[in-house]
Amino acid sequence: xxxxxxxxxxxxxxxxxxxxxxxxxxxxxxxxxxxxxxxxxxxxxxxxxxxxxxxxxxxxxxxxxxxxxxxxxxxxxxxxxxxxxxxxxxxxxxxxxxxxxxxxxxxxxxxxxxxxxxxxxxxxxxxxxxxxxxxxxxxxxxxxxxxxxxxxxxxxxxxxxxxxxxxxxxxxxxxxxxxxxxxxxxxxxxxxxxxxxxxxxxxxxxxxxxxxxxxxxxxxxxxxxxxxxxxxxxxxxxxxxxxxxxxxxxxxxxxx
Ligand SMILES: Nc1ncnc2c1ncn2[C@@H]1O[C@H](COP(=O)(O)OP(=O)(O)OP(=O)(O)O)[C@@H](O)[C@H]1O
Numbered sequence: 001x002x003x004x005x006x007x008x009x010x011x012x013x014x015x016x017x018x019x020x021x022x023x024x025x026x027x028x029x030x031x032x033x034x035x036x037x038x039x040x041x042x043x044x045x046x047x048x049x050x051x052x053x054x055x056x057x058x059x060x061x062x063x064x065x066x067x068x069x070x071x072x073x074x075x076x077x078x079x080x081x082x083x084x085x086x087x088x089x090x091x092x093x094x095x096x097x098x099x100x101x102x103x104x105x106x107x108x109x110x111x112x113x114x115x116x117x118x119x120x121x122x123x124x125x126x127x128x129x130x131x132x133x134x135x136x137x138x139x140x141x142x143x144x145x146x147x148x149x150x151x152x153x154x155x156x157x158x159x160x161x162x163x164x165x166x167x168x169x170x171x172x173x174x175x176x177x178x179x180x181x182x183x184x185x186x187x188x189x190x191x192x193x194x195x196x197x198x199x200x201x202x203x204x205x206x207x208x209x210x211x212x213x214x215x216x217x218x219x220x221x222x223x224x225x226x227x228x229x230x231x232x233x234x235x236x237x238x239x240x241x242x243x244x245x246x247x248x249x250x251x252x253x254x255x256x
Pocket of ligand 1: 026044047048050052053
């Protein structure tokens with residue numbers, strides 16, 4: 001089931017989705033649509049349910065109630081393997097296997113799907129160009145790469161199978177400000193170039209607005225506001241949105 005470019009079908013949709021861990025509501029009656037080809041940033045305080053939202057879209061967790069729709073069909077256990085091949089998932093600090101080289105990490109899933117060594121290397125080299133991974137880095141182990149290089153490899157791993165969508169959970173959270181800034185530019189260029197459905201989780205509103213026109217702000221498992229940066233700043237849905245916006249301290253503000 002390829003992701004459709006038909007505007008009437010959403011790439012992903014949550015319909016009244018709730019998920020609890022014990023007494024904690026990680027997602028509380030969330031309804032959201034993510035059109036094919038759209039870029040969305042999920043923001044919110046720690047523990048507001050952003051990662052859980054990505055995980056239920058991938059079938060890594062199942063909602064207690066409500067439905068997940070992917071490309072016009074309800075997501076069920078039988079779709080999960082196919083879905084994993086069609087959706088690249090990138091997490092903070094990459095989640096690379098330390099005992100495998102960068103290429104070994106990239107090769108895992110394609111190898112399992114029967115790709116030849118040549119095809120895997122060719123795809124890895126193509127993606128090295130796209131993500132600006134330096135020559136020779138494919139042969140190195142994760143511990144021999146910088147944080148930024150590891151994150152590039154993690155992104156490449158997410159892109160290996162040319163997925164229709166990318167779900168990124170704090171992909172730049174662990175990087176120093178200069179590398180983070182560089183990778184923000186590169187990721188944005190990659191999103192624009194590839195035109196995939198992208199959902200990115202970040203704590204940083206400026207980064208969220210850089211990646212996506214649409215910002216979804218969450219709190220205690222609920223969507224508090226869904227709109228553009230301007231809407232959140234100029235027309236906050238409630239006092240939490242105002243506090244969240246004001247908490248994003250600018251350097252200029254800090255210096256004055
Ligand atoms: N496997 C789990 N077991 C128990 N509680 C969990 C589990 N996963 C998440 N939670 C809880 O569910 C809530 C939502 O967690 P989630 O990781 O989705 O939030 P988040 O917004 O991504 O947070 P952060 O920004 O800190 O990563 C939190 O209160 C968290 O402690």
